[in-house]
Amino acid sequence: MTKLFSTLMSALLAVAAFMAAPPAAADMIPGSIRSAQAGLRGRALDMQRTATLAKIQRVMTAAQTANGQDVAPLGITPTTSLTPVQPQLITYSANPDKFEALGGTPLVTKDPNYYVIVDSDDALLTNTSLSALMPQAKAYWEHSVQWNTKLINGRYIEIGSREEGSGPVLRLWVNGVLAQAGRVAYQPNAGTGLNWTTYDLGATGTYELGIEVTGDFRFNGVRIEAGATLAKPTRADTVVEINIGDSYTAGPINNGTTRGENLVSIMGRYLGFKNVISSGLVGSGYVTSAGRKTAPNFYTDFVRPMLGGLDPDVIKINDGYNDSGSVGPTVTAAYAMWQQVRADFPRALIVIGGVWTSQGSQTLVTLQNRETQLKAQFDLWGDPFSLFIKSANPTGGSQSAWMLGTGRVGTPAYNGINDYIVFSDGIHLMDGYDNANGQWFVASKYRDAMIAGVNGFGATYNPGGVQVPKWPLAARIAGGAAPAGTVGNPYLLAIMSTGGGLIRTSSLKSGALPPGVTLGSLQMTLTGTPTTAGTYAGVITISDGASNVDVPFSIVVS
Structure with a gap:
């Protein structure tokens, strides 16, 4: 057994020595050793990919139980002002450890007090919308990037930015749910002033906040009330995805x-x-x-x-x-x-x-x-x-x-x-x-x-x-509501169906369709040419064999 162990150790040491050899010595490595070397590297890469897939599986599974994408906005309407109210100013330049930058790389502008997150470059040599702001006159275009932070023992947050126009460029996510449906429009800044967007979260507590921005949003930091603190959010897994x-x-x-x-x-x-x-x-x-x-x-x-x-x-x-x-x-x-x-x-x-x-x-x-x-x-x-x-x-x-x-x-x-x-x-x-x-x-x-x-x-x-x-199986009328129809003109109502199983069918559960219009079972569409004016209401059921979703409709034909 000792001799076998010694032989195995000698072989492993030889493989390790050859793996560490410089490229110039590659031709000197015997074929059997090169094969072992490639095998070890292949197994190590397989282990890395296995870990990657396991992380992806964990976050994809968790997303189904805690996902705010389909949750109705909280109805928190912000106010904007050129004059801040809250006493504590926490800037990204002085406190990068308090913020999580998602969607790209934070870059400081020519003014060191403001940062942008770069995730794309639109028309590299022709777009000059940000050339005045960036070092080396680089022109960048950001879309849907996010600054995350955690508000502890606080109720109010004022978001400071430097904006030239009044375009809607900001949304706030509160514990993964939108504060409001629309984006916030700004007052144009004067001189070197900041625009402050204030959200009242309703009660003192701990909130994970996502400041989602677009356009040439120059982020300064946030203001919070006395006694509140900020911390960088932490989580067990963060999947980084790049889209090209x-x-x-x-x-x-x-x-x-x-x-x-x-x-x-x-x-x-x-x-x-x-x-x-x-x-x-x-x-x-x-x-x-x-x-x-x-x-x-x-x-x-x-x-x-x-x-x-x-x-x-x-x-x-x-x-x-x-x-x-x-x-x-x-x-x-x-x-x-x-x-x-x-x-x-x-x-x-x-x-x-x-x-x-x-x-x-x-x-x-x-x-x-x-x-x-x-x-x-x-x-x-x-x-x-x-x-x-x-x-x-x-x-x-x-x-x-x-x-x-x-x-x-x-x-x-x-x-x-x-x-x-x-x-x-x-x-x-x-x-x-x-x-x-x-x-x-x-x-x-x-x-x-x-x-x-x-x-x-x-x-x-x-x-x-x-x-x-x-x-879960989900179905919605494309466009949000059934379109109106006109006698003698072509008609189309399309149902968007996602989730569930791949094989889906649709059927009329109750009500009536306009004369001249039929339901395509597999296509999940109402098509045809209406022949009679009136209002036609009912329910269409979408099924994947394991579950059903009802889609109510009301069609006005004139």
């Missing part, structure tokens, strides 16, 4: 001052991912430049350097429709980028998103073909710790593609759900502060697909066979 893509990822403001939420932020909240970084470049693609750098160079030149020391758990690369030329170059560029991301982040779960977009410039068949060929290249790649999530093609069972039809809000074509979830520009998702719009629908679809993908990993990374529960 085009304007869907970047989150452009489509609805002006009524803009709701950023798509990837909603995705993150549904999955429990706290630190979601949106590195999107408007108009970009794998090979399309649109006057900007292409997506691979955007990743190499901007995204990777801006990540600093971040070690992401999840990297999502979102495909769009900007690559409208030949599919071949797109697939080649995509594959090269995937390989580069994998080389940079060996332990991260890589998620390749299919072609999520409307049919603004390409037909559904074209988009589906592009996605199919990207998926074929993904399968050839064979990376064992990655997922491909389809969106243009059906995802299984009766579940159709996420975005169907050529219509848009305001100019419906009556041929698909896009009539109610795609903004009037015909390209981007409808947003707002409710959960009856395109942002919610696509985010929920992505959430369901992520759960299915994570649950599909085998024993290599999920030795315990852990399964993240599916979200």
Whole structure:
């Protein structure tokens, strides 16, 4: 036994010595040792990925029991003023240990009293909206980033920022629930003054606060009452997710001052991912430049350097429709980028998103073909710790593609759900502060697909066979309410269904449909041409075989 132990130790020491050898000596390593070396490194990487997946599973499971995304806002209306009231000023520059910066890297502006969080760079060489504020005249664009802190023994919080305009750029999350539905509009600052946004939380207590901001929000700090303190929030797990893509990822403001939420932020909240970084470049693609750098160079030149020391758990690369030329170059560029991301982040779960977009410039068949060929290249790649999530093609069972039809809000074509979830520009998702719009629908679809993908990993990374529960079945009328109809004109009511099982059916539980309009069982739509005026009310039941959801409707036909 002693001799066997000695032999084993000698072999292990030899392997360790060869693993530590400089690159120049690589050719001197015998094949058997090189094989052992690769095996040890492979097992170590598998252990890291196993730990990553376990953390992702924990936070995804917990998100279902404590998620404020679908909870109604608290109804706390803030006030804004140029004159602060609370006595204690706690700035980020002097107290970075009191704040958690989520969504990117905090950068000080030319004025050391103000910080911005950078998560994307829009039109790298042409956007000058922040060039006057940033060192080296860099122009940055931030969307849906967040400063978190914990208020202890306090009731009031005043948020200090330096703003030039009156745009709505701030929302407050209180213990994971929105304080109010809309964003706060500011009074323009005068001189070097600060704008103070004050929230009365109703009672003295402990609150985890998320200060969600967009635009060129320059954060100074917060004021609190005497006796209150701030602390940086702590949690057992924080998943860091980086999103790379085009304007869907970047989150452009489509609805002006009524803009709701950023798509990837909603995705993150549904999955429990706290630190979601949106590195999107408007108009970009794998090979399309649109006057900007292409997506691979955007990743190499901007995204990777801006990540600093971040070690992401999840990297999502979102495909769009900007690559409208030949599919071949797109697939080649995509594959090269995937390989580069994998080389940079060996332990991260890589998620390749299919072609999520409307049919603004390409037909559904074209988009589906592009996605199919990207998926074929993904399968050839064979990376064992990655997922491909389809969106243009059906995802299984009766579940159709996420975005169907050529219509848009305001100019419906009556041929698909896009009539109610795609903004009037015909390209981007409808947003707002409710959960009856395109942002919610696509985010929920992505959430369901992520759960299915994570649950599909085998024993290599999920030795315990852990399964993240599916979200409960949910259904809403696209757009929030049944649209009115007109006798003799085409009609469409679309139901957004997420969660639950993949095979879903719809049926008329009670009431009556307008004559000339029928319910598609698998499509979950009411379509046709009304023939008789009147008001028609009832209930449609959505079922996945295990659970049912009732969707009431009332249709006025004139």
